[in-house]
Amino acid sequence: MPPAANVSTPTLSPPAPRMKAYPLDEFGPPEVMQQREVERPAPGPGEVLVRVVATSVNPVDYKLRSGEADFGLEAPAVLGYDVSGIVEQTGEGVERFGEGDAVFYTPEIDAQGSYAEYHVAEAAIVARKPTGLSHEEAAALPLAGCTAWQALFDRAILQAGQTVLVHGTGGVGLLAVQLAHAAGAEVVAVSSPTLTRQTAERGASRVIDYQSEDPAEVMQQAGVRAEVVLDTVGGDTLFESAGVAAPGADLVTIVESAEVPAGPLMPLNASVHFTMMQRRGATMRSLARFAERGLLRPAVADVLPLADVAEAHRRLESGGVPGKLVLRV
Ligand SMILES: NC(=O)c1ccc[n+]([C@@H]2O[C@H](COP(=O)([O-])OP(=O)(O)OC[C@H]3O[C@@H](n4cnc5c(N)ncnc54)[C@H](OP(=O)(O)O)[C@@H]3O)[C@@H](O)[C@H]2O)c1
Numbered sequence: 001m002p003p004a005a006n007v008s009t010p011t012l013s014p015p016a017p018r019m020k021a022y023p024l025d026e027f028g029p030p031e032v033m034q035q036r037e038v039e040r041p042a043p044g045p046g047e048v049l050v051r052v053v054a055t056s057v058n059p060v061d062y063k064l065r066s067g068e069a070d071f072g073l074e075a076p077a078v079l080g081y082d083v084s085g086i087v088e089q090t091g092e093g094v095e096r097f098g099e100g101d102a103v104f105y106t107p108e109i110d111a112q113g114s115y116a117e118y119h120v121a122e123a124a125i126v127a128r129k130p131t132g133l134s135h136e137e138a139a140a141l142p143l144a145g146c147t148a149w150q151a152l153f154d155r156a157i158l159q160a161g162q163t164v165l166v167h168g169t170g171g172v173g174l175l176a177v178q179l180a181h182a183a184g185a186e187v188v189a190v191s192s193p194t195l196t197r198q199t200a201e202r203g204a205s206r207v208i209d210y211q212s213e214d215p216a217e218v219m220q221q222a223g224v225r226a227e228v229v230l231d232t233v234g235g236d237t238l239f240e241s242a243g244v245a246a247p248g249a250d251l252v253t254i255v256e257s258a259e260v261p262a263g264p265l266m267p268l269n270a271s272v273h274f275t276m277m278q279r280r281g282a283t284m285r286s287l288a289r290f291a292e293r294g295l296l297r298p299a300v301a302d303v304l305p306l307a308d309v310a311e312a313h314r315r316l317e318s319g320g321v322p323g324k325l326v327l328r329v
Contacts, residue, residue: 016040021116022309023078027067030310033079033115041112041120043091048123050085050103052329054139054303055114057312058082058171064109065313071109080114081106083121084129084138085329094123102129104288106142106279115309117329127284130291138291140298140324144171145287147254147277148179148230155273156228156250160184163224165241167215168192168232169199169207171324172254174299176230178202182295188224190215190233194322198299219244231257238272245270299323 017040024032043049061079063069084104087097097103105126107114129138151172152158164180166173169191180187181203189204196207206222208215210233219225225246231237234255242264245251249270251260260272290296301323304312312325 019117021078022080022306023076024065025076027065027075030062030065030313032065033309033313035307038078038116040118043089043094043120045092046094046123047091047120048087048094048097048103048126049089049091050083050119050121050126051088052083052085052114052117052119053135054082054084054326054328055080055306056082056139056143056171056324056326057309057316058143059316060109060143062313062317073109074111077111078113078115080116080119080327081109082139082142083107083114083119084135084142085119088118090123096123097126097128102135103127104129104138104142105281105284106146106277108279115306115327124281125279125284127281127288130288132294133291136300136303136326136328137298139326140171140300141175141287141291141296142284143277144298144324145175145296146279146283147172148176149283149286150277151230151252151254151273151275152176152179152183152228155252155275156230158183158185158228162186162227163188163246164228164230165215165219165226165244166190166204166230166232167210167237167241169195169204170232170321173230173232174198174202174323175296176232177204178296179290180228182290185228188219188226192320194320195299198323202297202299216240216243225249228252231255242270300326302326303328 018037019040021038022033087101163186166189187204188206190208191199227246229241229251231253238257252273303326306327306329
């Protein structure tokens with residue numbers, strides 16, 4: 001019998017796991033996001049793989065999708081910048097989290113967002129989901145909450161007893177109202193009529209309807225000046241708030257604004273801050289503590305299946321939504 005040939009059997013590596021996601025191949029209308037099976041990401045050192053239970057939509061989503069905003073994002077890409085979910089796997093060196101932990105965070109703007117069954121994030125930007133909030137509620141907090149927190153407490157250094165004027169009470173503004181109220185500030189909020197009830201319930205002592213009232217006029221008539229102004233609306237808002245700013249005021253905007261006049265602000269020694277939210281685990285943990293103490297409660301207008309992501313974009317973009325639109329994955 002001839003000797004057996006020395007044939008080695010090739011070892012086949014198992015196929016990479018797949019997941020459902022809603023990528024876009026080009027920027028454009030909401031329909032560009034279509035469900036597809038894509039490769040499931042794997043966590044690298046210092047990262048966690050999270051099974052996304054819920055995500056939510058933010059204005060940056062439709063601004064990126066339509067091409068209005070850039071942030072260096074290139075197609076194909078999956079959008080989605082909020083996550084509430086469960087840790088599925090941890091990468092090398094991750095000690096803070098383990099498999100099965102409920103977590104929440106706001107993903108970086110890169111090619112793989114949270115309109116997907118799984119998401120990989122650096123553990124440093126993740127925090128434990130607040131106990132007492134459902135995944136749907138927790139998914140309404142990360143991006144908007146980090147923005148509100150950092151604007152009020154990192155940029156403006158809001159103090160108890162100060163008056164804060166919040167322009168806009170949507171995703172960011174309604175959380176800012178609650179954070180400022182919890183910090184002991186007097187809150188005046190300029191709100192859409194669709195959100196006046198939620199705004200008053202969450203701590204604004206005065207709610208001005210932006211569609212029927214002039215905020216500067218209302219403030220001047222009431223003799224109220226603001227030590228902190230938070231602008232989530234843009235355009236002329238900051239410019240028009242200059243007249244109701246208190247001496248030493250901090251005016252913070254999270255949106256592009258018309259030129260702010262030095263004239264009325266210089267004699268007040270006021271400061272103007274243009275701010276961009278930073279993804280930080282520390283801010284997420286602060287939000288979680290406030291939520292667990294019952295001081296931070298997002299208004300969830302609707303929970304839709306992830307398959308309705310295009311519809312959620314359309315609704316948010318047309319305005320008049322009474323709270324956050326959450327997507328259940
Ligand atoms: N710099 C950053 O890091 C950062 C982070 C997060 C968000 N942002 C930006 O900040 C903006 C707000 O974000 P968001 O998530 O809060 O948006 P949102 O959920 O769409 O809320 C915007 C709110 O402002 C209201 N509004 C519109 N015009 C107003 C006016 N003249 N006065 C008062 N309220 C007015 C809207 O009411 P209607 O529904 O009646 O229109 C809505 O309730 C967006 O442009 C977003 O891209 C920036």
